[in-house]
Structure formats: structure tokens, C-alpha cells
Amino acid sequence: MTVLHQLRRALLKPPSFTQAYGGTRTLTSPYHTENNSTAFIKPDDQNNRKTQGKWLTLPPFNTTINGASLGKNIAGIRQSTGEGNESTTTAIKWVMRCCPQLPRSLVQKLFRLRQVRRKPLESSNSVGDVHASECQVKRVSAKDSMRFGDTVYLPITVEASPTEKTECLCTEEELKFLHDLELYKDSAIIVINKPTGMPVQGGIGIKRSLDELAGTYMRYELSEAPRLVHRLDRDSSGILVLGRTQYSATVLHSIFREKTIGASNIDLKSEKRFLQRKYWALVIGSPRRPQGLISVPLGKVVMDDGRSERITVVENVSTTASQHAITEYRVLDSSFHGLTWLELSPLTGRKHQLRVHCAEVLGTPIVGDYKYGWQAHKKWNRIQIASSNLEHKIEVCNKSSLPFGLNLESGSIADKQPNLHLHCKKMVLPDVSSAIKQACISSSDYDFADIKSLKFDAPLPPHMQRSWDILSS
Structure with missing residues (x-):
């Protein structure tokens, strides 16, 4: 609180631009890096920097290819030159890109207190030319659009501001476990094999999530934190x-x-799809057909307690809010125990789509899905397996020694309460890193249909692998 109080007092002082531009600190442009990181880059020679300056100079704004437009081009939705290809970036977005280490709340406060300045390109001969540029430096609002060459200035006191989050400490074992989850990494993406039981995002009762852990320990050479997509x-x-x-x-x-x-x-018979996801699931029962396409609307229903909700198939879309959900499925293997392995390919990305499609449309809820398949689990005649046949497959694990408190060794169909048997096994994704590099050196008319695809395959989690071994024996 003391730091923020001092910062507020400093910000409320009227700025002096004569001193400001005589002692500004300039940041290197973040777009000159090979990996296109928008990281905050400090000058190399800090010993020669003047400390009496009151302003921190951000890199001049560079017009870049709009990320959403590039994504559409990669997806095969062609846009003509100039049609939304240039990014519309607001002042607050530019500040957050250049200074990712600053808390968003602080940046918002700077704009709210009108302590952020902007100088257009056409008005400046040089940063130190006070007489030529002083009258052109004006306050800028958070939502004002940036123009090519615009230079933004922040109070120098932001360098002493606290970081947004305190780093969550990990043991060496946990850190090794986290990095062992990596399947692939390049300049644009990181692909990991998420373990069962680890939350993706933070929330009530969640101390550590993958989002937070990756942001702290998987930045590598970048100062930007990885972001969920x-x-x-x-x-x-x-x-x-x-x-x-x-x-x-x-x-x-x-x-x-x-x-x-x-x-x-989408042409279901076409092998060329810009994004493919294939899940493996073990379900109770067996679908009537060995393969097919599920296409039904899904909607959200609030439960009687008013605090929980679930997704369900919507019968009347004219009276109930819904979103269409499409899933391909095919049978991988069937067991005499009344269980079936399915491969599920979601063509849309709706909440709990695969779980609801299996439980309510196919009538085969996923093993371990007690939210949508509780009744089926109550009626399910559990498999009685002789322990002598599984001694070489099932190992007893000390839960207290598992990283992040995860229980990775139990939850198969041999246990009293199986874990959810749903795993994103395969994914085909466009090579985004190559596409970004190509967009930077080529015109907007480049045909991204030739961009190569990246293929990933994640091994089954331990509990599903044991269930596979049990049903295959």
C-alpha cells in the first residue's frame, strides 16, 4: 500500500515536458525480435541512463497484421488486401504489450488519472527535440486508437511498481514434472499433455492452475506469459x-x-482440415451404430439449488437459448464387460459437449462422469477383477509424494470410484509460427493453404492406460 500511495502522489504532480524529454528512458521496439514477442525489453546499457527523467518512452507503434485476420486466412477464409488486415490497437493494449510485467490495474489507473501521453510521428524530429515536439505531446485515453509511429510516454515511477502476481513456488520435483508435460514448443506455441485432476484456470478453492504455473515457469526466453487459447x-x-x-x-x-x-x-470426407481434435473415451454401454455424426443444440440449465448448472440437449431452440454442437464418433473397441472405447472428434467447441453427447444422445455416459452419468454408474455392474491378475499392472503409490497433490496412480475401472475417462489424444494444428513469419515478410495475399500442419499425439493417462490393459487382457 505504501508503494502505491507514493506512486499516486508522484502521478498527481503536474508533468514538466522540458525535463521529460530531456531525460526520457527509451525502450527497444519489441517487434524486432525473431520470435515476434511483444515483451518489455530493457536497454542494455543501464549505467548511462539518466535517473532524473520523469518519463518512460515506449517503442513507436508499428502497424501489424491483425491476428484475427491472419487466423481467418489460415482457416481458409480469404480476405482481400486491406480488408481488416491492419490491426486496430488501442493505447491501453499497446502499453500492456510493451510492458507485460505491469499490473493491468496500474495501467488502467494511469489512464484514469490522465498520466499517459502520446506524440504522433509527423510531429517529431527526434525524441530530444523539445521545442519541436512539446506542443504535440498530448494526453491519450485508454480506448484511443494508435496510429503508425505514435510514441507513448509513461511516468518513470512505473519502474518501481510491484509485479502483478507473486510467483508460486514449486519444488524441484514439481518443476521437473511440469516441464515433462511438454509435447512441443516453438516461437508461437507450447503444447502440453495436461494430467487428470489439474485445473486449467484458477478459481475458488484452486491454489495452483496450469495457467498460473505456465505463466511463471514456462516463459523461457520471453518475458510474456503463455496464454490459454x-x-x-x-x-x-x-x-x-x-x-x-x-x-x-x-x-x-x-x-x-x-x-x-x-x-x-466442413466436408466430413475431406482429409484436409485446418484443425482436428480426437478424444478417446471409455463409455458405459455401446452405441447403436459403430460410427456416426451427432448434431444437436446444447443449452445451459440452472439446477434447483440455484448455485450449480449443467449443459443439456435443447428440444425447442425457439424458446431456449442454445448453441449448435457437432461431434463425429466411431467405436474403437468393445468389451464383454459392457464398456466401449470411442474416438470422439468435436467439430465445434461447446462446454461439456462430448460428455453431454455421449450421455444424452448416444445413451453411453463416459466412465467417471458422475455429473451426466450418475444413474448409469449406479446401475453399472462393476467389473470384478482378481487382484492376482493385476498385481503386475497396478502399483500402490504414496499420494503425499505426488507432484501438486495429484493422484495419478488410481482411478481405473479396477478402483471403487473411477476417474473421468476422457482424453484429448490427437490434434492437428496449422504451423502458426511459420504463418506468422510468412505474414511478416509477404503480402497479405499470401496463400496460407500451403502452410504445413503440426501433428500431436498424447499418451493416455495412467488410469486410462490401466483400464485399457484390463479390458484387453
Whole structure:
């Protein structure tokens, strides 16, 4: 509180631009890095910097390819030159890109107190030319659009501001476990194999999430934190993609969004799809057909207690808010125990889509899904397995020694209460890193249909692998 109080007092002082531009601190442009990171980059020679200056100079704004437009082009939705290809960036977004280490609340406060300045390109001969540029430096609002060459100035006191979050400490074992989850990494994305039971995002009662852990320990050479671009339920597992920069995350968001929007126009027989996801699930029962397409609207229903909700199939879309959800499925293997392995390919990305489609449409709820398949689990005649046949497959694990408190060794169909058997097994994703580099060196008319695809395959989690071994024996 003391630091923030001192910062507020400093910010409320009227600025002196004669001194400001005589002792400004300039940041290197973040777009000159090879990996297109928008990271905050400090000058190399800090010993020669003047400390009496009152302003921190951000890099001049560079017009960049709009990330959403690039995502659409990668998805095959062609846009003509000049049609939304240039990014519309507000002043607050530019500050957050250049200074990702600053708390968002502080940046908002700077704009609210009118302590952020902007100088247009055409008015400046040089940063130190006070007489030529002083009258052109004006206050800028958070939502004002940036123009090419605009230079933004922040009070120098922001350098002493506290960081937004305190780093969550990990043991060496936990840190090794976290990095072992990595399946792939390049300049644009990180792909990890999310374990069962680890939450993707923080919330009530959640101390550490993958979002927070990745932001702290998976930045590597970048000062930007990786960003989520899609979700997996806490109890599910498998391939999870994160964008390493704000720009790459915007491109990926657009790709996943266009996948859902254009699902009804997808040629199911075509092998060329810009985004493919395949989940493996063990379900109770067996579908009537070995393969098929599920296409039904889903809606949200609030339960009687008023605090919980669930997703369900909507019968009358004219009276109930809904979203269309499409899933391909095929049988991988059937067991005489009344269980079936399915491969599920969601063509849209709706909340709990696969779980509801299995439980309510196919009538085969996923093993371990007690939210949508509680009645089926009550009626399920559990498998009685002789322990002598599984001694070499099931190992007893000390739960207290597991990283992040996860219980990775139990939850198969041999246990009293199986974990959710839903795993994102495979994914095909456009090479976003190559697309971004190509967009930077080529015109907007470049045909991204030739961009290569990245293919990922995540091994089954321990509890599902044991269930597979049990049913295969």
C-alpha cells in the first residue's frame, strides 16, 4: 500500500515536458525480435541512463497484421488486401504489450488519472527535440486508437511498481514434472499433455492452475506469459495448446473460433482440415451404430439449488437459448464387460459437449462422469477383477509424494470410484509460427493453404492406460 500511495502522489504532480524529454528512458521496439514477442525489453546499457527523467518512452507503434485476420486466412477464409488486415490497437493494449510485467490495474489507473501521453510521428524530429515536439505531446485515453509511429510516454515511477502476481513456488520435483508435460514448443506455441485432476484456470478453492504455473515457469526466453487459447475440464486430460505471445494467442483464438463457426460447412470426407481434435473415451454401454455424426443444440440449465448448472440437449431452440454442437464418433473397441472405447472428434467447441453427447444422445455416459452419468454408474455392474491378475499392472503409490497433490496412480475401472475417462489424444494444428513469419515478410495475399500442419499425439493417462490393459487382457 505504501508503494502505491507514493506512486499516486508522484502521478498527481503536474508533468514538466522540458525535463521529460530531456531525460526520457527509451525502450527497444519489441517487434524486432525473431520470435515476434511483444515483451518489455530493457536497454542494455543501464549505467548511462539518466535517473532524473520523469518519463518512460515506449517503442513507436508499428502497424501489424491483425491476428484475427491472419487466423481467418489460415482457416481458409480469404480476405482481400486491406480488408481488416491492419490491426486496430488501442493505447491501453499497446502499453500492456510493451510492458507485460505491469499490473493491468496500474495501467488502467494511469489512464484514469490522465498520466499517459502520446506524440504522433509527423510531429517529431527526434525524441530530444523539445521545442519541436512539446506542443504535440498530448494526453491519450485508454480506448484511443494508435496510429503508425505514435510514441507513448509513461511516468518513470512505473519502474518501481510491484509485479502483478507473486510467483508460486514449486519444488524441484514439481518443476521437473511440469516441464515433462511438454509435447512441443516453438516461437508461437507450447503444447502440453495436461494430467487428470489439474485445473486449467484458477478459481475458488484452486491454489495452483496450469495457467498460473505456465505463466511463471514456462516463459523461457520471453518475458510474456503463455496464454490459454482453449480449455480442458479439470478431470479430463490430454493436449492443451497455449500461445506464447499475445499475438500468437490471438491467431490461435481465431483459428479455434473459425473451426466452430464453420463446422456446418466442413466436408466430413475431406482429409484436409485446418484443425482436428480426437478424444478417446471409455463409455458405459455401446452405441447403436459403430460410427456416426451427432448434431444437436446444447443449452445451459440452472439446477434447483440455484448455485450449480449443467449443459443439456435443447428440444425447442425457439424458446431456449442454445448453441449448435457437432461431434463425429466411431467405436474403437468393445468389451464383454459392457464398456466401449470411442474416438470422439468435436467439430465445434461447446462446454461439456462430448460428455453431454455421449450421455444424452448416444445413451453411453463416459466412465467417471458422475455429473451426466450418475444413474448409469449406479446401475453399472462393476467389473470384478482378481487382484492376482493385476498385481503386475497396478502399483500402490504414496499420494503425499505426488507432484501438486495429484493422484495419478488410481482411478481405473479396477478402483471403487473411477476417474473421468476422457482424453484429448490427437490434434492437428496449422504451423502458426511459420504463418506468422510468412505474414511478416509477404503480402497479405499470401496463400496460407500451403502452410504445413503440426501433428500431436498424447499418451493416455495412467488410469486410462490401466483400464485399457484390463479390458484387453
